Amino acid sequence: MADATFWQEAQVIFGNRISKKRTDCETHGQSETWFPLTPPEAVVFPETTEEVAALTKICAAHRVPLVGWGAGTSLEGHALAVAGGIVVDFSRMNRVLEVRAEDRLVRVQPGITREALNADLRATGLFFPVDPGANASLGGMAATRASGTTTVRYGSMRDNVAGLSVVLADGRVIRTGSGAAKSASGYDLTALMLGSEGTLGLITELTLRLHGQPEAVSSAVCAFERFEAAVETVQHVIQLGIEVARIEFVDEEIARIFNKMNGTALPETPHLMIEFHGSDAGVAEASERFGEVVAEMGGADFQWATTTEERNRLWKMRHGAYSACIASRPGCMGLVTDVCVPISRLAEAVAQARALIAAAGLTGPILGHVGDGNFHAILLLDRENPAELATAKTVAHDLAAMALAMGGTITGEHGIGLGKRAMMAEEHGQAWAVMGAIKAALDPLNILNPGKLVPQDGEMP
Missing domain, CATH: 3.30.70.2740 (Alpha-Beta Plaits)
Structure with missing residues (x-):
């Protein structure tokens, strides 16, 4: 629990941007899934890296836990303050700081969402491709090493973050990475922070890699009688090297829910939802090759989304699948x-x-x-x-x-949070203990998102 001195010192920096209101604390104690309400002691709304660093120094001096908060869209309870303390809401740190179009780089604050960033970039002919579905903050996406529907072509956050500014547990501010296309200079601290879920530092700035907006985009949905045929189609497409920008699977129950909640008339069978990016010729060739595989696997004719509006409706429906399932x-x-x-x-x-x-x-x-x-x-x-x-x-x-x-992983994109920490030893063995040692070295007081990701006392030899 924070004492009176802590609150006095924090008040000097943040004034009315530190809140103990019940509504604010409960809003920042909720999860989108099954986790119970876990409100923090207070919520702070910083506006600069310097403010985050000052807050972290005060928290270290008083041993008050700190948990970062982006858009609150995580599914594994990452940002719940299970040890009490302060939630740091980055929503006011939401600016585009610099666009370097010639280098295909952009520098942003962590609270900006991916949709807001792409709206800002529209006139440049560039876009940021990582699309987890939810309109998540870029800082949260980095902290969880997010991916999504476009990963098959553009990669995850791991592939699209060039550098970071991070406030460490003692208040030091470090910069990782560079604007160069590659580097062999020392430990890759950018990669270390990506996916650390706020346990090693608070991300206050990101340098992101951008991609050119494609000349042509084509989307479609295709029905299959059997889910095995739909999934095997995906395997063949990937193994043949056919370039798809998105290739999503939904089963027959999701198709029924789409029809009920969106007024569509999809066959209530498994479907693939596909999108191609590239030149007109490249998209046409990829679509033709894809169609040949679908025909061999017994898929039905494509329903093409031929306009931007139709494509947007298609992917909005896919991205809304979770909320549609809950509402059903x-x-x-x-x-x-x-x-x-x-x-x-x-x-x-x-x-x-x-x-x-x-x-x-x-x-x-x-x-x-x-x-x-x-x-x-x-x-x-x-x-x-x-x-x-x-x-x-x-x-x-x-x-x-x-x-x-099967040689896979317990989480492809949602991360560990609270929900999957108990299985980390099964996936990583002694490497999980090494993660704990890194945490202890960078955060010896265990104030950064405690209770998450790494072993707790006695969990591993």
């Missing part, structure tokens, strides 16, 4: 799985996932960014039924164990 069962909450497997094991993994969910008697529509082997089961649960939540947690664990047995 009033009063429910979600537990979302996030396994990722080698593409050669994808069809087998989806089949096993469906069998596990059915055997448990749960409702769990499946969708995912299957072009990179990542898929999700949205387990829909009765909020008033703790036994159902316990069953869902068992299914989630079994799915993660399945992914590890």
Whole structure:
């Protein structure tokens, strides 16, 4: 608990930008999924890196925990203040600081969202491609090493962050990376911070890599009678090297929910949702080759989204799948799985996932960014039924164990947070202890997002 001296020192810096109001604390104690309300002691709204550094020094002196907060769209409870303390809301640090179009780089503050950034970049002919669906903040996306629907072509945050400014646990500010295309200079501290989920430092600035807006874009949706055929189609497309910008799978239950919630008339069978980027000739060639694979696998004719408005509606529907699933069962909450497997094991993994969910008697529509082997089961649960939540947690664990047995990972994009920390030892073994040693070296007082990601006392030898 913070003492009176702490509050006095923080008040000097932030004035009315530090809030203990119940509404603010509860807003910053919520999760989008099944985690219980966990309000912090207070919420702070910094506007500069210097303010974040000053706050961190005060917190270190008084041993008050600090948790970063972006747009609050994470699904694994990353930003919940489980040890109390202060939530640092970066929403006021939301500016584009510099566009270097000739280098295809942009420097931004962490609170800007990906949609706001791309709106700002529109006139440059460039865009930032990482699209997790939610209008997440760029700082949060970096902290969780996010990816999404476009990863199959453009990569994840790991591939699109060139450098960072980070406030460490003692208040020091470091810069990582550079504007160069590559570097062999020392430890890759940018990569270390990406995916650290706020346990090693607070990101206060990002330098991002940009891409040219494609000359031609073509989107379509294609139905299959069997999910095996849809997933195997994805495997063949990737193995043949056909360039797709997005290739998403939704099962028959998701198709039914889309029809109910969006007024569409999709066949209530598994679907692939596809998008191609490139030149007119390149998009036409990729579309033709893709169509040949679909025909061989027994897929139905494409429904093409031929205008920008139609494409936007298609992907808005896909990005809204989670909220549509929740709305389809009033009063429910979600537990979302996030396994990722080698593409050669994808069809087998989806089949096993469906069998596990059915055997448990749960409702769990499946969708995912299957072009990179990542898929999700949205387990829909009765909020008033703790036994159902316990069953869902068992299914989630079994799915993660399945992914590890196939040479995959327990999380393709959502990160660890609170929900998956118990499985870190199974995936990483002694490497998890090394992560704990890095945490202890950079944050010996354990004030940065404590209780997350790394081993706690006694968890590993």
